[in-house]
Amino acid sequence: MVHQQVHTEEWLFTCSDCGKGFTKSSKLKLHQRVHTGERPFTCLDCGKGFTCSSKLKVHQRVHTGERPFTCSDCGKGFTQSSHLYAHRSVHTGERPFTCSYCGKGFTCSSKLKVHQRVHTGERPFTCSDCGKGFTQSSHLYAHRLQITRNFTTGI
Numbered sequence: 766m767v768h769q770q771v772h773t774e775e776w777l778f779t780c781s782d783c784g785k786g787f788t789k790s791s792k793l794k795l796h797q798r799v800h801t802g803e804r805p806f807t808c809l810d811c812g813k814g815f816t817c818s819s820k821l822k823v824h825q826r827v828h829t830g831e832r833p834f835t836c837s838d839c840g841k842g843f844t845q846s847s848h849l850y851a852h853r854s855v856h857t858g859e860r861p862f863t864c865s866y867c868g869k870g871f872t873c874s875s876k877l878k879v880h881q882r883v884h885t886g887e888r889p890f891t892c893s894d895c896g897k898g899f900t901q902s903s904h905l906y907a908h909r910l911q912i913t914r915n916f917t918t919g920i
Contacts, residue, residue, distance in 0.1 A: 783889050799890060799902045802909050847873065 776786025778793040782800045787793040795817055798804065804814025806821040810828045815821040823845055826832065832842025834849040838856045843849040851872040854860055860870030862877040866884040871877040879901055882888070888898025890905040894912060899905040 782891075799905075800893075802893070802906065804906075851876075 776788065778787045778790050779785070780787075780793060780796055780800070782797070785796060787796065798816040804816055806815040806818050807813070808815075808821060808824055808828075810825070813824065815824060826844040832844055834843040834846050835841070836843075836849060836852055836856075838853075841852065843852065854872040860872055862871040862874050863869070864871070864877060864880055864884070866881065869880065871880065882900040888900055890899040890902050891897070892899075892905060892908055892912075894909075897908065899908065
């Protein structure tokens with residue numbers, strides 16, 4: 766039943782910051798960390814924080830060197846299956862996700878979504894301290910780190 770809501774867009778839970786809809790309250794809670802900057806899962810090797818444990822697990826492969834997803838054509842390894850899927854375009858030339866504004870093709874939908882913000886001007890990730898908007902959550906995270914560093918060093 767819950768899975769069907771994804772297809773029918775029956776969003777029972779909506780983010781009050783950006784309007785994005787979710788089928789489960791737990792998914793909304795995870796999403797809201799994008800806006801608050803909360804990253805409760807911390808890498809013991811480098812101190813980088815993550816919004817959920819699964820993202821931390823994938824990150825830890827940076828330190829272990831584990832690359833469990835391997836391309837059958839060239840043998841290149843990847844830390845995530847989605848990266849292997851996107852890599853396949855190197856061999857096939859396929860870019861199935863096309864920008865409706867300019868026609869540029871992308872290997873995955875997430876890259877297309879970020880690209881389209883160039884055209885729309887959307888900046889869904891906003892700093893709660895200064896109000897500056899960002900097109901990607903990683904850019905907001907870097908901005909917040911810089912604010913913390915400036916505050917710590919007195920700049």
